[in-house]
Amino acid sequence: MSREAVIVSTARTPIGRANRGAFNNCEPAMLAAHVMAAAVERAGIDPARIDDVFYGTGNQYGQQFFNIGRLAVFAGKLPQSLAGFTLDRKCASGLTTVALAARSIMANDTDVALAGGGESISMTMKPGLVRPDWRSQTVLDNEPDAYMAMIETAEIVAERYGVSREAQDRFAAESQRRAAAGIAAGRFDAEIVPLTAEKILWNKDGTEAGRETVTLAQDEGVRADTSYEGLSALKPVWKDGLTIKEGRNVTAGNASQLSDGASAQIVMDRATAEAEGRPILGVFRGFQVAGCRPDEMGIGPVFAIPKLLDRAGLKVEDIGLWEINEAFASQALYCRDTLGIDPEKLNVNGGAIAIGHPFGMTGSRLVGHALIEGRRRGVRHVVVSMCVAGGMGAAGLFEII
Secondary structure, three states: OOOOEEEEEEEEOOOEEOOOOOOOOOOHHHHHHHHHHHHHHHHOOOHHHOOEEEEEOOOOOHHHOOOHHHHHHHHOOOOOOOOEEEEOOHHHHHHHHHHHHHHHHHOOOOOEEEEEEEEEHHHHOOOOOOOOOOOOHHHHHHOOOOOOOHHHHHHHHHHHHOOOHHHHHHHHHHHHHHHHHHHHOOOOOOOEOOEEEEEEEEOOOOOEEEEEEEEEOOOOOOOOOOOHHHHHOOOOOOEOOOOOOEOOOOOOOOEOOOEEEEEEEEEEEHHHHHHOOOOOOEEEEEEEEEEOOHHHHHHOHHHHHHHHHHHHOOOHHHOOEEEEOOOEHHHHHHHHHHHOOOHHHEOOOOOHHHHOOOHHHHHHHHHHHHHHHHHHHOOOEEEEEEEEOOOEEEEEEEEOO
């Protein structure tokens, strides 16, 4: 008899703004431990039953070094019997962990798994933390654009495929509007676990001004007063790139925010979950990845999503809800329009432009939100997808029963 994998709980932190936000002094292991414990509690299971911890993190250095998937077990005071590992597929790390956990259950290797991901940009993207010679010359000799900055790839997508600055700013304004409306309507409440932390206050010159204890209960980067007019007045931020010498498109307002946060899910064998009366948020139905040119990494979903739907025997119009990460407005628009996705079914409560994008967390967050929102809307199938640094796309399919 074939086995099916189901998600029985989801939990995430609110998303804090990097560097000057609520979680700028939160250790990554603390963020991970917080959501892992909450996911276990919400599932109502004995944590000793978990066979493995699958955790995704994009920047595996600094305090995110040394297998944070295992270290979070200690930080969260979970049983030492829980093994854990950490993977890096950049922005798709959190989605990949859910898929691998589900596949392990379907293969009868595990019965219960904890999946998720997190990222502390505040703790890792610091000057001097990474050696200046971290890029491989062997890689560059074969693919000069392998390490191209993500902002530059977004500029290239806009220029290469004719995505106008106006369209990007209007898309970004709508993301903010939808996120603000979602917060006001309580659309994120079921997934968020508030977190209290000590925040460092910084002076403009970069010196510490003091510390304060804050409790964050909703995403910190959403700006309800954002307007197209305000966004259109912002200046592009990119210059002196490998290909683009003077950017014309990407601004601080139409790109995803640098952020801190973590998310987790409990994944179980369906028959076991049903026998025990566990609430089933959704059934895992597939996961696909695809490579593309690294200089236009943002269009990765247009290759991954067709592979996913073809395997499942579905079409774009069969999907009731889409969550595609808004790394940049230019690439999100290109993916939406190229695939023919209904704008009213895409990122209905806003996306990363408004909410934020902690690299390793995002895929896991999108899974949890898509399942909860999809059930509220009464849809059957939801798709989670994103572009991935280095020139890739990833996509996951879930069924709500």
